[in-house]
Amino acid sequence: MRAACLADLQRLAASTPHCFPDVGDLTHACQRLVYEPSGPQRPGEPCVQRADCAGNAGAITLCSPDPTRGRPGGSPTGKICLRLERGRPGDTPCLGHVLQNGTVAAVSYAYPIVDPRPVASGVVCEARAGLYCGPGDNPPYDSCLPLIEDGASCEHSVTCQSRECRTETGGDPSSLNPGICTPRVPPGQPCNGSPRTICDDTGYCQSTDDGTSICRAKHPDGSACEWDGMCLSGTCDPDTKLCVTRPKEPDTTAIFGFCSRL
Numbered sequence: 001m002r003a004a005c006l007a008d009l010q011r012l013a014a015s016t017p018h019c020f021p022d023v024g025d026l027t028h029a030c031q032r033l034v035y036e037p038s039g040p041q042r043p044g045e046p047c048v049q050r051a052d053c054a055g056n057a058g059a060i061t062l063c064s065p066d067p068t069r070g071r072p073g074g075s076p077t078g079k080i081c082l083r084l085e086r087g088r089p090g091d092t093p094c095l096g097h098v099l100q101n102g103t104v105a106a107v108s109y110a111y112p113i114v115d116p117r118p119v120a121s122g123v124v125c126e127a128r129a130g131l132y133c134g135p136g137d138n139p140p141y142d143s144c145l146p147l148i149e150d151g152a153s154c155e156h157s158v159t160c161q162s163r164e165c166r167t168e169t170g171g172d173p174s175s176l177n178p179g180i181c182t183p184r185v186p187p188g189q190p191c192n193g194s195p196r197t198i199c200d201d202t203g204y205c206q207s208t209d210d211g212t213s214i215c216r217a218k219h220p221d222g223s224a225c226e227w228d229g230m231c232l233s234g235t236c237d238p239d240t241k242l243c244v245t246r247p248k249e250p251d252t253t254a255i256f257g258f259c260s261r262l
Contacts, residue, residue, distance in 0.1 A: 023102030044120035087123030
């Protein structure tokens with residue numbers, strides 16, 4: 001895996017403005033190097049850093065806060081090894097999400113009435129696979145569920161196919177004040193109005209002279225642009241102000257998460 005990771009980094013360095021792999025691809029050799037450490041500690045055992053934990057092929061291994069820290073039998077370091085497989089629909093217990101940009105948001109938890117030990121093995125639900133982690137058919141444990149359709153009730157943006165959940169007033173939702181998954185519309189349709197809509201992946205929202213906004217079709221390579229979202233390629237060259245095919249810089253949230261794990 002080390003050889004495969006280095007070879008791909010060299011390929012990227014020679015062909016793109018950065019040498020960074022897709023952090024959302026959990027099968028990539030560089031990602032596997034990060035997520036499959038070779039320490040001695042098993043899931044649920046104490047750790048200080050990820051390198052202390054025993055990884056498993058294809059799984060994500062973390063050194064996560066111990067939800068039972070401070071209690072009798074809790075980890076002396078305050079952290080435990082956490083092993084996460086890539087979930088499928090209905091898999092349980094899910095311990096978190098993998099967002100579109102590759103960021104992993106997962107943590108161990110404990111239900112003392114059911115089992116005094118923390119849940120240290122489970123699955124993560126990948127947005128790229130159309131899944132999120134939510135209440136399933138095996139309470140109190142959560143399951144991987146299909147992302148919620150546009151216009152349906154939601155409590156968090158990560159649960160929506162459109163990746164946005166808003167209340168009627170446009171605010172952030174909660175369990176006491178749920179919202180709806182913002183509907184996506186194709187080019188030619190209004191956006192950012194009331195009720196709120198957003199453009200689908202083929203369009204971008206642009207203000208009009210009458211004070212409203214409309215979805216415009218994204219531009220092909222070589223077209224004039226002002227920002228990345230206007231281009232089909234997702235990249236507007238800052239010097240030429242033209243749409244280009246070369247990859248833009250990866251999402252900084254995912255980069256910082258990846259680098260801190262190295």
